[in-house]
Amino acid sequence: MMRYLRLYGHFFTAQLKVMMEYRLDFLVGVFSVVLIQFTSVFFVKVVFDQIQSLNGWSFYEVLFIYGIASTGRSIHHIFFDNLWTIGWQYIRNGEFDRFLIRPVNPLFHVIANRVQQDGFGQLAIGLILLLTAISHLSIVWTVGKVLLLIVMILSSGAVFVAVNLFFATLSFWMVDSLPIVVGVFQVAEFARYPLTIFSKEIRGLLTWVIPYGFTAFYPASAFIEHSGYQSVALLTPVVAVVSCWIAYWFWGKGLRAYTSTGS
Structure with missing residues (x-):
């Protein structure tokens, strides 16, 4: 594990140096994401x-959900x-082969x-939304609740990663699963709102x-007393771990099924 952390540090530093060579491009990317989110x-x-409210949820409570979603997604984004890009950038043209002959985990x-600079803009807007919402909500913050919020945000990011990895792995069979990944990722927009406004079927889809x-509604519900979902919200870290395990297991299946484009 320490070896991979050191390696990632080198990769990350190199990517940042590249981004800083084109600072205007970096700032434009960050600003564009902030503008879209705003x-x-x-x-x-x-x-x-x-x-006055959306099915019992106030504006700042919805803003709190938005903030968790944006901050969690920024972890995935960055x-x-x-x-x-697994399908069209690596598998379709055979570039994935080079990952298989190097002494590190291909995933x-x-x-x-890659480090995506646009994600820093998403992180910034997520933190702004969270701080703005928190300042208007009657939540008594303790050290325990702050730590819980951090865990919830990290878990949110892990779920985003797990879902994306699962559907990106389809590229091992389809060559390029990007259309499916994009379509599934759009479903996440529903989670930015209280799930109670949707039908039972949609709630079930976005839960199980x-x-x-x-990634958003349940983590936020842990801090909103009237949500009625505080017990379910505490399952967020468990769901994140299980989702990542399933996605990585599926990745392993895809990796074993991979055949080079030259085969």
């Missing part, structure tokens, strides 16, 4: 200007964004091969099939 939040604010190499509910 536009979504502005739309929610416009809706709440017309209503460190694991290369999972999107680690894919992940470490594609567990995006554990």
Whole structure:
């Protein structure tokens, strides 16, 4: 483990040096993500200007859900964004072969091969949303709750990674599963809102099939007393661990099924 941490440090430092060579491009990427996220939040604010609550959830409670979702997704966006490209960048043209002849885990190499600067913008807007929401919510913060929030955000990021890895692994059979990955990832937008506003079927889908509910709504529910889902919310770290295990197991199946494009 320590070897991989040291290796990742070298990869990460090298990627940052490359990004800093094109600082304007870096800043434009960060700003564009902030602008996109702000536009979504502005739309929610416009809706709440017309209503007092959304199925019992206030604007700042929804903003709190948004903040957890954005901050958790930023972990995936910054460190694991290369999972999107497995099919078209590595498998389709045979580039994946070089990962198989190097003395490191192929999945680690894919992940470490890219740092996405746009994710820093998502992290910034996520933290801003969280701090803004927290300042307007009557939550009594203790050291335990702060640590719980950190665990929830890390778990949110882990679920995003697990779902993306699972569907990106389909590229070993399909050559490029990007359309499926993009389609599934769009489902995460539902989790930015209280799941109680959706039908039972959608809630079940986002809880037990594609567990995006554990990237935002359930983690936020752990801190909102009237949510009614505080007990389910405490399952978030467990769901994150199980999801990652399933995704990695599926990755192993895909890796064994891989045949080079030259075979």
